[in-house]
Amino acid sequence: MNMTQLENARKNIITEEMRQVASTEHLDPQQVMNLIADGRLVIPANKIHLKGNLKPIGIGRALTTKINANIGASPLDSDENYELRKLEISLKYGAHTVMDLSTGGDVDHCRLNLIHHSPAPLGTVPIYEMIIHRSVDELSYDDILKTCEKQAQQGVDFFTIHAGLLKEHIPLTRKRLAGIVSRGGSLLAHWMLNHNKQNPFYEVFNDICDIMRQYDVCFSLGDGLRPGCLADATDEAQIAELRTLGELTQRAWEKGCQVMVEGPGHVPYNQIEYNMKLQQEICKNAPFYVLGPLVTDVAPGYDHITSAIGATAAAYHGAAFLCYVTPREHLGLPTDDDVRQGVIAYRIAAHAADVALGIPGARDWDDQLSQARAELNWKKHLELAMDPDTARQMHDEKKLPDTNYCTMCGKDWCAVRITKELREKINS
Amino acid sequence: MNMTQLENARKNIITEEMRQVASTEHLDPQQVMNLIADGRLVIPANKIHLKGNLKPIGIGRALTTKINANIGASPLDSDENYELRKLEISLKYGAHTVMDLSTGGDVDHCRLNLIHHSPAPLGTVPIYEMIIHRSVDELSYDDILKTCEKQAQQGVDFFTIHAGLLKEHIPLTRKRLAGIVSRGGSLLAHWMLNHNKQNPFYEVFNDICDIMRQYDVCFSLGDGLRPGCLADATDEAQIAELRTLGELTQRAWEKGCQVMVEGPGHVPYNQIEYNMKLQQEICKNAPFYVLGPLVTDVAPGYDHITSAIGATAAAYHGAAFLCYVTPREHLGLPTDDDVRQGVIAYRIAAHAADVALGIPGARDWDDQLSQARAELNWKKHLELAMDPDTARQMHDEKKLPDTNYCTMCGKDWCAVRITKELREKINS
Numbered sequence: 001m002n003m004t005q006l007e008n009a010r011k012n013i014i015t016e017e018m019r020q021v022a023s024t025e026h027l028d029p030q031q032v033m034n035l036i037a038d039g040r041l042v043i044p045a046n047k048i049h050l051k052g053n054l055k056p057i058g059i060g061r062a063l064t065t066k067i068n069a070n071i072g073a074s075p076l077d078s079d080e081n082y083e084l085r086k087l088e089i090s091l092k093y094g095a096h097t098v099m100d101l102s103t104g105g106d107v108d109h110c111r112l113n114l115i116h117h118s119p120a121p122l123g124t125v126p127i128y129e130m131i132i133h134r135s136v137d138e139l140s141y142d143d144i145l146k147t148c149e150k151q152a153q154q155g156v157d158f159f160t161i162h163a164g165l166l167k168e169h170i171p172l173t174r175k176r177l178a179g180i181v182s183r184g185g186s187l188l189a190h191w192m193l194n195h196n197k198q199n200p201f202y203e204v205f206n207d208i209c210d211i212m213r214q215y216d217v218c219f220s221l222g223d224g225l226r227p228g229c230l231a232d233a234t235d236e237a238q239i240a241e242l243r244t245l246g247e248l249t250q251r252a253w254e255k256g257c258q259v260m261v262e263g264p265g266h267v268p269y270n271q272i273e274y275n276m277k278l279q280q281e282i283c284k285n286a287p288f289y290v291l292g293p294l295v296t297d298v299a300p301g302y303d304h305i306t307s308a309i310g311a312t313a314a315a316y317h318g319a320a321f322l323c324y325v326t327p328r329e330h331l332g333l334p335t336d337d338d339v340r341q342g343v344i345a346y347r348i349a350a351h352a353a354d355v356a357l358g359i360p361g362a363r364d365w366d367d368q369l370s371q372a373r374a375e376l377n378w379k380k381h382l383e384l385a386m387d388p389d390t391a392r393q394m395h396d397e398k399k400l401p402d403t404n405y406c407t408m409c410g411k412d413w414c415a416v417r418i419t420k421e422l423r424e425k426i427n428s
Numbered sequence: 429m430n431m432t433q434l435e436n437a438r439k440n441i442i443t444e445e446m447r448q449v450a451s452t453e454h455l456d457p458q459q460v461m462n463l464i465a466d467g468r469l470v471i472p473a474n475k476i477h478l479k480g481n482l483k484p485i486g487i488g489r490a491l492t493t494k495i496n497a498n499i500g501a502s503p504l505d506s507d508e509n510y511e512l513r514k515l516e517i518s519l520k521y522g523a524h525t526v527m528d529l530s531t532g533g534d535v536d537h538c539r540l541n542l543i544h545h546s547p548a549p550l551g552t553v554p555i556y557e558m559i560i561h562r563s564v565d566e567l568s569y570d571d572i573l574k575t576c577e578k579q580a581q582q583g584v585d586f587f588t589i590h591a592g593l594l595k596e597h598i599p600l601t602r603k604r605l606a607g608i609v610s611r612g613g614s615l616l617a618h619w620m621l622n623h624n625k626q627n628p629f630y631e632v633f634n635d636i637c638d639i640m641r642q643y644d645v646c647f648s649l650g651d652g653l654r655p656g657c658l659a660d661a662t663d664e665a666q667i668a669e670l671r672t673l674g675e676l677t678q679r680a681w682e683k684g685c686q687v688m689v690e691g692p693g694h695v696p697y698n699q700i701e702y703n704m705k706l707q708q709e710i711c712k713n714a715p716f717y718v719l720g721p722l723v724t725d726v727a728p729g730y731d732h733i734t735s736a737i738g739a740t741a742a743a744y745h746g747a748a749f750l751c752y753v754t755p756r757e758h759l760g761l762p763t764d765d766d767v768r769q770g771v772i773a774y775r776i777a778a779h780a781a782d783v784a785l786g787i788p789g790a791r792d793w794d795d796q797l798s799q800a801r802a803e804l805n806w807k808k809h810l811e812l813a814m815d816p817d818t819a820r821q822m823h824d825e826k827k828l829p830d831t832n833y834c835t836m837c838g839k840d841w842c843a844v845r846i847t848k849e850l851r852e853k854i855n856s
Contacts, residue, residue: 366658
């Protein structure tokens with residue numbers, strides 16, 4: 001019975017993974033199964049990784065919002081142990097998945113090591129490995145399928161596949177300010193123009209589906225034409241590719257594969273809701289996996305913030321899965337501390353959206369922390385913080401004689417202390 | 429002709445300050461005058477500070493969004509030079525106004541020094557000075573008026589006046605999780621309960637207006653009942669006070685005073701639009717000056733981020749003026765580096781909202797930076813960054829042989845470089 005979660009759900013079979021997701025999300029297993037059957041929920045869980053240490057998670061708008069941390073070495077900066085350290089930090093601060101985007105070092109060894117150490121689903125962009133140490137122009141259909149198969153066998157849980165960027169979309173980028181900013185997208189555009197042929201991933205899409213179905217690797221349909229600046233957002237090129245992603249979603253579903261769809265990128269705040277609704281319509285509610293979006297281009301060094309703003313709006317309006325952006329985006333490969341900052345910014349975005357959407361139980365954490373804050377119970381307050389170490393360090397920097405207030409206002413001026421005393425009067 | 433900006437505008441007089449604001453904002457002076465006459469725009473410019481180095485700015489939703497940085501010493505942490513340093517950093521990174529919230533040290537000397545050094549409008553919360561070295565219960569009507577008059581004479585450009593929190597509102601906070609979290613609000617509630625009398629600022633409001641009118645100190649009607657956690661947002665207490673703020677807005681206008689209204693605080697993301705619209709309705713479009721709001725309570729240490737998310741939504745839906753929150757909020761008095769982080773987070777929020785609102789010219793900056801980025805013109809890219817020093821430092825950390833790519837992907841993998849080369853082909 002080698003079936004994907006989607007095939008099982010369609011046959012009305014509740015898998016162990018569905019039960020686990022239902023339990024984590026406080027849902028009924030039947031409900032989880034139905035959402036999977038409808039394509040609204042995915043459980044990226046490669047059968048190989050499942051035999052290891054994978055703890056399945058669900059991604060879909062009916063569940064809590066999930067966040068991904070991108071890690072991986074570049075040719076300029078490859079140290080496998082450092083990538084393992086980034087994995088550890090990603091998981092410590094609450095990333096639900098990680099993607100290994102390595103393009104340098106011993107990529108196979110690094111990937112296997114990350115899978116081995118990661119209880120979280122791990123994703124990759126297989127085209128990267130396909131063109132290490134050679135020109136993209138040499139890429140053949142066979143290379144594509146062989147690499148996908150190898151990585152599937154290694155246990156990768158989801159693949160970004162840039163099959164939606166068609167040859168006929170390329171001229172639509174002519175008027176763009178920033179052109180094609182996705183690595184996979186720019187490489188494939190290069191290939192198509194040099195060969196004067198259709199996107200090879202599109203051409204062998206059915207074969208890719210067959211491989212991914214076998215291991216239940218979940219699709220993450222890549223948006224090679226995602227806008228790389230506000231000026232290019234929601235343009236003809238982006239929407240044309242999105243329509244192809246809608247077609248590919250259906251085709252992958254027909255093949256029994258689970259599907260997520262990737263989205264922008266850089267989007268003005270007022271266009272985010274429209275982008276989310278459009279994807280839901282075109283891709284029939286397949287979970288939307290967005291990169292930010294950044295709501296302004298002008299703050300390199302702070303793009304975890306510019307994008308956490310967009311990510312909150314995106315999740316509120318329909319995105320199910322948020323790919324983090326670190327402070328070093330556009331400037332360099334993230335350090336371990338950048339990873340921490342990116343993950344925290346995205347946990348904030350995801351949680352804020354979950355509270356705003358009224359996901360049952362989401363606000364309990366806020367209420368518990370606020371209760372501790374109101375009671376001036378610093379121990380509990382700091383323990384409940386999303387990043388207790390950082391909060392504690394800031395609080396402890398000034399040594400105080402007692403904990404009945406903080407250095408923000410000092411004892412006499414502490415509104416929380418005054419209010420605590422007042423409440424007895426008000427309530428009497 | 430000792431008239432306020434509002435009184436001048438009502439008499440169809442375009443002041444020099446209106447001309448300056450019109451010029452900065454690329455508006456017609458007549459339009460600025462009309463907006464001021466309607467109460468939709470304020471120019472917080474004390475006549476005394478105007479004789480010094482004040483550069484007038486306008487605050488109103490028809491203009492670009494403005495941001496404020498709170499600085500000031502506490503009894504635990506008072507070093508006037510350090511506050512001057514915070515002023516310098518606030519202005520360097522783009523705060524439009526600063527508020528001196530000092531409650532410790534030589535507050536008069538510090539305030540005068542800050543006014544002297546600040547070309548930006550400076551605000552205060554006069555109740556703080558009124559109760560230094562004594563109990564709030566000793567506060568008399570006379571103390572209130574004398575302190576307001578002294579600070580007006582010193583050149584303060586806007587006062588937070590907590591006159592909207594009435595005695596009858598206090599019981600409405602009974603069911604709150606966090607109670608009254610505003611310093612001014614908690615002190616006044618204490619006074620009202622102990623004296624069993626109405627809010628003294630409400631009682632002498634007309635006299636406060638007379639003082640503020642004389643120097644053209646702008647009102648910032650304080651929200652002593654702002655919610656201090658998500659659970660308390662948009663509750664009966666908050667809305668009851670807001671209705672009183674609406675009444676006081678009208679009364680101050682009748683007295684010829686300029687008025688802004690302060691708002692929350694902690695608000696779930698889905699309630700922000702409603703809060704903005706309600707204020708606009710109740711306060712007849714007087715500029716709304718909001719503190720964040722924070723969209724989750726769970727991330728002390730990162731509240732510049734939790735609140736920049738809310739601030740973007742607030743500005744997009746109607747707030748004109750955003751009071752920053754630093755990473756150290758709830759934990760301690762901000763350091764100079766916290767001030768930088770807070771100001772940057774709020775410039776991002778303000779600018780993202782201005783772009784989303786389609787304020788003419790707002791997106792030019794994004795387009796210019798993105799153009800430089802697409803051209804791999806690192807010099808211009810980094811110069812145009814909101815914080816060029818931080819961006820440059822991150823970019824320069826890894827020494828590179830040339831600048832035709834960055835360490836994020838390295839040369840072979842640089843989508844921007846590949847796209848730059850592709851464009852010639854696409855365009856041919």
